[in-house]
Amino acid sequence: MQTGKMIVAATLVGLSAVAWRPDSAHAQEVGLAVANLQSNFFNEIKQAVEAEAKAKGVTLTVVDARGDSATQVSQVQDLITRGIKALIYIPAGATAAGVPVRAARAANIPVVAVDRTAPDEPAETFIATDSVAAARTLGNEVCAITGGKGNVAIIQGQLGTTPEVDRDNGFNTALAACPGLKVIAKQASKGWHRDEGFAIAQDMLQRHPDITVLFGRADALALGAAQAVKVANLDHQVVIVGFDGDTSGLLAVRDGTLAATMTQKTQFMGKLALNSALDLIKGVKVPAMQLLPAELTTKANVAPFIATHP
Structure with a gap:
């Protein structure tokens, strides 16, 4: 297992992108387009994807739409031009959600949708809580x-x-x-x-x-x-x-x-998203929908979730 080194990549559409760079020149590059990193929930998913990418020696480039669908469309187009091999996609909203998927598909790039999906343009797999x-x-x-x-x-x-x-x-x-x-x-x-x-x-x-x-x-x-x-x-x-x-x-x-x-199992969702992207790059079929359970959390059972988020 290669460890990889973290570097800061060039700014995409005015927003910062962070890439995990593996030592191997043959590693595949995956793009992660996040709806809004000001959200704790999306940040937790991003961190889980980053950790799994680093563990697997995968180059990961992250872009933040800051909740704006038009910005996200431009960011995804830049990722496609950059030459990513798979896209992990959290739509910034319902408006134009299918546009990035269509653009990636036209470039033969598989898409893993997380938390949200575009009803008019489903990704190769959709990972979310039920x-x-x-x-x-x-x-x-x-x-x-x-x-x-x-x-x-x-x-x-x-x-x-x-x-x-x-x-x-x-x-x-x-x-x-x-x-x-x-x-x-x-x-x-x-x-x-x-x-x-x-x-x-x-x-x-x-x-x-x-x-x-x-x-x-x-x-x-x-x-x-x-x-x-x-x-x-x-x-x-x-x-x-x-x-x-x-x-x-x-x-x-x-x-x-x-x-x-x-x-919600944000850590597991992030890990599953990265591994699903790698399977799709290799041509391995993954389920069209991967729904995960959420845990009812009250004062009686919250402590373990605070200690270790699932």
């Missing part, structure tokens, strides 16, 4: 915590993205089996960010001060909502749950700020 099942589990937990009664507010992620669609489906299924929980407010964020969670939750609480449950579709949104609840100084408790199990979310569960989250 968000439908996970959100259903989270909804069942909310039903249990509340005794099956309450007024629910939901802060959505980016509309049209795979995680938002799937989490909506799963959570709705759980609520259908718990009719005492009523959704009285629902609003989308643009980028799954904490400040959006605060602003949206604050507005919701002003219009609906009787909210008793807040579901942020990502931990960042849930943490923003928690701050809004604190500022609102309500006369009743609000159950707040998130999704992702990123570092900040897990600590919030430990401290009681969040009642629960769903911990």
